[in-house]
Amino acid sequence: MTDQLDRFVAAAKMGRMTRRDFVGRTTAMGLSMGLASALYTKAAHAQAKKGGLIKVGMAGGESTNSLDPALAASEVPFVVNMTWGEMLVEVGPTGEIQMRIAEEVSSNAEATEWKFKIRSGVEFHDGKTVTADDVVATLKRHTDEKAQSGALGIVQGISEMSAEGDMVTLKLTAGNADLPFLMADYHLVIQPGGGVDNPAAGIGAGPYKVVVNEPGVRHGFEKFANYFDDSIGHADQTEIYVINDNTARVAALQSGQVHMMNRVDPKIAELLKNAPGVQVKHVAGRGHYVFIMHVDKPPFDNNDLRMALKLAINRQEMVDKILGGLGSIGNDFPINAAYPLFDDTIPQREYDAAAAAEAYKKSGHDGSPIILRTAPGAFPGAVEAAQLFQQTAAAAGIPLEIKREPDDGYWSNVWNVEPFCASYWGGRPVQDQMYSTAYLSTADWNDTKFKNAKFDELLLAARAELDQAKRKATYSEMAHIIRDEGGLILPMFNDFVDAVRDEVGGWEADPNGELMNGRGHVRCWLA
Amino acid sequence: MAAATSAAGWHKGGSVHPILLLVVQRVALGLLLLLAVSAVIFLGVEALPGDTAQAILGQSATPQALENLRAQMGLDQPPLTRYFSWLGGLMTGDMGLSLTNGQDIAQGIGQRLGNTLFLAFWAAVISVPLAILLGLVAARYQGRWPDKLISGVTLSTISLPEFVVGYLVLYFLAVKWQIFPSVAMVFPGMGIFERLNAVILPVIVLVLVVLAHMMRMTRAAILNVMQSAYIETAELKGLGPMQVIWRHAFPNAIAPVVNVVMLNLAYLVVGVVVVEVVFVYPGMGQYLVDHVAKRDLPVVQAAGLIFAAVYIGLNILADVISILANPRLRHPK
Numbered sequence: 001m002t003d004q005l006d007r008f009v010a011a012a013k014m015g016r017m018t019r020r021d022f023v024g025r026t027t028a029m030g031l032s033m034g035l036a037s038a039l040y041t042k043a044a045h046a047q048a049k050k051g052g053l054i055k056v057g058m059a060g061g062e063s064t065n066s067l068d069p070a071l072a073a074s075e076v077p078f079v080v081n082m083t084w085g086e087m088l089v090e091v092g093p094t095g096e097i098q099m100r101i102a103e104e105v106s107s108n109a110e111a112t113e114w115k116f117k118i119r120s121g122v123e124f125h126d127g128k129t130v131t132a133d134d135v136v137a138t139l140k141r142h143t144d145e146k147a148q149s150g151a152l153g154i155v156q157g158i159s160e161m162s163a164e165g166d167m168v169t170l171k172l173t174a175g176n177a178d179l180p181f182l183m184a185d186y187h188l189v190i191q192p193g194g195g196v197d198n199p200a201a202g203i204g205a206g207p208y209k210v211v212v213n214e215p216g217v218r219h220g221f222e223k224f225a226n227y228f229d230d231s232i233g234h235a236d237q238t239e240i241y242v243i244n245d246n247t248a249r250v251a252a253l254q255s256g257q258v259h260m261m262n263r264v265d266p267k268i269a270e271l272l273k274n275a276p277g278v279q280v281k282h283v284a285g286r287g288h289y290v291f292i293m294h295v296d297k298p299p300f301d302n303n304d305l306r307m308a309l310k311l312a313i314n315r316q317e318m319v320d321k322i323l324g325g326l327g328s329i330g331n332d333f334p335i336n337a338a339y340p341l342f343d344d345t346i347p348q349r350e351y352d353a354a355a356a357a358e359a360y361k362k363s364g365h366d367g368s369p370i371i372l373r374t375a376p377g378a379f380p381g382a383v384e385a386a387q388l389f390q391q392t393a394a395a396a397g398i399p400l401e402i403k404r405e406p407d408d409g410y411w412s413n414v415w416n417v418e419p420f421c422a423s424y425w426g427g428r429p430v431q432d433q434m435y436s437t438a439y440l441s442t443a444d445w446n447d448t449k450f451k452n453a454k455f456d457e458l459l460l461a462a463r464a465e466l467d468q469a470k471r472k473a474t475y476s477e478m479a480h481i482i483r484d485e486g487g488l489i490l491p492m493f494n495d496f497v498d499a500v501r502d503e504v505g506g507w508e509a510d511p512n513g514e515l516m517n518g519r520g521h522v523r524c525w526l527a
Numbered sequence: 528m529a530a531a532t533s534a535a536g537w538h539k540g541g542s543v544h545p546i547l548l549l550v551v552q553r554v555a556l557g558l559l560l561l562l563a564v565s566a567v568i569f570l571g572v573e574a575l576p577g578d579t580a581q582a583i584l585g586q587s588a589t590p591q592a593l594e595n596l597r598a599q600m601g602l603d604q605p606p607l608t609r610y611f612s613w614l615g616g617l618m619t620g621d622m623g624l625s626l627t628n629g630q631d632i633a634q635g636i637g638q639r640l641g642n643t644l645f646l647a648f649w650a651a652v653i654s655v656p657l658a659i660l661l662g663l664v665a666a667r668y669q670g671r672w673p674d675k676l677i678s679g680v681t682l683s684t685i686s687l688p689e690f691v692v693g694y695l696v697l698y699f700l701a702v703k704w705q706i707f708p709s710v711a712m713v714f715p716g717m718g719i720f721e722r723l724n725a726v727i728l729p730v731i732v733l734v735l736v737v738l739a740h741m742m743r744m745t746r747a748a749i750l751n752v753m754q755s756a757y758i759e760t761a762e763l764k765g766l767g768p769m770q771v772i773w774r775h776a777f778p779n780a781i782a783p784v785v786n787v788v789m790l791n792l793a794y795l796v797v798g799v800v801v802v803e804v805v806f807v808y809p810g811m812g813q814y815l816v817d818h819v820a821k822r823d824l825p826v827v828q829a830a831g832l833i834f835a836a837v838y839i840g841l842n843i844l845a846d847v848i849s850i851l852a853n854p855r856l857r858h859p860k
Contacts, residue, residue, distance in 0.1 A: 063817040064627035215628060216817055217809040218712060241710060243807045247694055251709040255701045
């Protein structure tokens with residue numbers, strides 16, 4: 001057995017084995033998933049070169065950005081947080097929890113009380129040691145409405161937080177087996193004293209210290225010498241350039257001014273693959289493009305009509321034409337194989353004009369055009385996608401009328417207001433969070449106005465269930481309910497498409513977020 | 528003696544010299560205009576639905592919270608009071624704080640404005656002399672191949688939209704041949720040569736974009752003057768054609784040329800957001816666009832007023848130069 005393990009480790013060192021393969025093979029040999037993953041990291045990083053300056057060109061930054069992690073809402077602040085900040089735990093590329101500031105996580109049988117043991121000797125950039133009190137103060141700050149935290153919904157479920165020695169105890173209002181996944185949220189960067197005095201100080205326990213902060217222009221960092229984990233953070237310095245223009249970003253990568261970039265336009269990904277010196281990296285993520293119907297407003301309160309529309313969309317055509325093939329087809333529920341506990345036996349819904357026509361007839365709709373609202377900013381290609389939908393629906397005898405809305409104000413005037421429109425979701429690390437955010441009856445962002453008592457009950461039951469097999473079965477049942485009764489038409493999941501230069505070593509696919517979940521520049525090195 | 532004549536020149540018969548009077552008039556008018564613009568900007572922002580407090584609180588706004596914040600920011604005062612306190616702040620360099628990231632607006636704008644002026648300065652230093660020189664040459668060889676070549680090339684560069692010129696330059700000079708950097712990022716602490724190297728591509732694009740307008744105007748103005756009798760006299764004196772143009776035609780054609788030059792300079796300062804985006808240059812344009820998108824009204828107001836001031840200032844300068852260039856005004860009877 002050790003021979004075989006050695007061979008796998010050697011293969012990982014040579015870069016011949018992906019993390020997924022390695023973990024799959026070694027867990028089959030009896031290794032625990034966390035250990036296997038850690039072993040892979042060690043092996044894959046054995047050949048890492050230290051030093052140098054890694055530059056990242058990114059879309060998604062504005063001159064209005066702040067270093068306050070609670071306020072991060074776009075891509076650049078997310079990656080900036082991941083550079084100087086450190087969370088309690090993080091979600092690894094294969095979907096397992098990896099320990100960061102916490103060293104051990106445990107819960108009681110009902111998953112209502114969680115204990116995080118804080119790693120000893122972790123230092124903040126200002127020289128102070130990270131304590132359990134800092135962790136509690138950080139979480140408390142995010143519960144304060146005034147902090148305007150993007151993680152408010154996550155920390156609201158915690159009724160009591162306390163610190164004792166190196167142990168943080170969190171008591172929840174209701175059991176939640178996914179709590180560690182929620183603590184990996186990128187807003188929940190642990191700050192000294194919780195960051196209460198100066199939330200935007202940019203002082204954390206992450207691998208790099210903030211040196212330059214020019215929002216919307218560039219962010220510069222240098223290696224934090226006392227970082228607790230020497231298996232990552234290979235470069236001495238790293239810089240993030242905000243390059244929102246697609247062409248300019250690709251030009252910067254091609255001319256070698258940056259080493260990696262996010263958001264390759266699917267239209268040019270194919271061309272960029274053939275360009276010398278650069279590689280396109282894409283990974284199936286959890287983000288998806290959708291058309292949403294309000295199930296409480298006519299004519300969408302009729303499930304036959306909803307089913308007719310779901311059957312009248314050609315998913316493969318959308319993936320090919322709108323995503324340029326860089327994505328996968330959806331199945332009218334917001335979960336795919338990138339989530340843990342995904343049930344891949346749920347039958348795939350296909351385009352079927354005859355069945356759609358039949359359901360449409362059964363619905364008794366009066367034949368008046370159904371208005372679908374869309375805008376270029378709803379998702380990239382949203383107007384074209386609506387037009388494709390219009391054509392395939394027309395083939396089934398369903399009249400769709402496209403109403404093009406301006407980008408400005410789309411999210412306040414159209415989305416969540418009008419009964420049928422185009423939209424997108426970024427996905428969440430676990431199923432529970434995705435469903436609780438947008439499909440629970442009481443959810444703030446229930447953008448299909450879906451209210452189903454049975455569904456809510458299943459969601460709460462699954463949340464506190466620690467038996468993974470039972471949980472998976474419950475999630476499958478919930479997926480069926482959304483797929484067959486919900487107001488969601490989900491034609492496609494989009495890939496994260498990044499690109500790197502050839503000299504970047506150590507890249508691996510990470511479905512949690514773009515640029516290796518915001519740490520591409522921290523986990524990679526320059527060969 | 529010299530002092531006596533100049534004094535006599537300035538105070539002819541006890542009255543103010545007409546040039547000085549004209550200049551003072553123009554400057555006063557400009558200031559008045561700027562004041563009017565500030566009022567328009569303020570009114571425009573007032574007319575927008577919602578106010579700054581609502582913009583800050585967003586969807587979480589409760590009536591009580593709104594009231595508190597309004598009182599804290601002085602938004603419960605009547606508009607006239609607020610207008611004058613805003614104006615007073617501007618006079619003393621206090622533009623307030625940005626809503627979105629709490630940074631000092633004057634500081635943020637100051638750095639961006641510096642970058643914009645740096646880029647505009649180098650684009651102007653190259654394009655203005657070049658345009659005038661090309662205009663003179665084109666006028667000298669009117670209708671012949673140098674004229675046609677110059678006009679053809681500059682007219683095609685002005686006819687292409689800026690971003691196309693930008694992408695072409697980017698593709699050839701940065702990606703294909705890799706001569707210059709594609710990202711024109713400048714930051715404090717950069718050496719002057721590093722800075723110049725960084726901005727080469729945007730400067731090239733801006734020069735190409737503004738060249739034709741100034742060149743054509745120079746050419747047209749000179750050709751206009753060339754019809755005059757005194758040009759014929761100069762030619763009959765036996766002066767060479769370039770000398771006639773330079774010594775006799777150009778000084779009389781300055782006024783329209785200066786006006787066009789100033790218009791283009793103003794464009795270089797206030798209108799280059801597309802070029803900034805293509806080359807990732809941290810100038811005023813991108814800064815303004817970001818804050819408009821986030822409804823950061825104090826920043827938008829301040830930036831709007833600065834743009835207006837640049838425009839008005841350059842136009843006053845053009846007026847003054849035209850006046851000074853006019854011998855009839857310079858030497859009144």
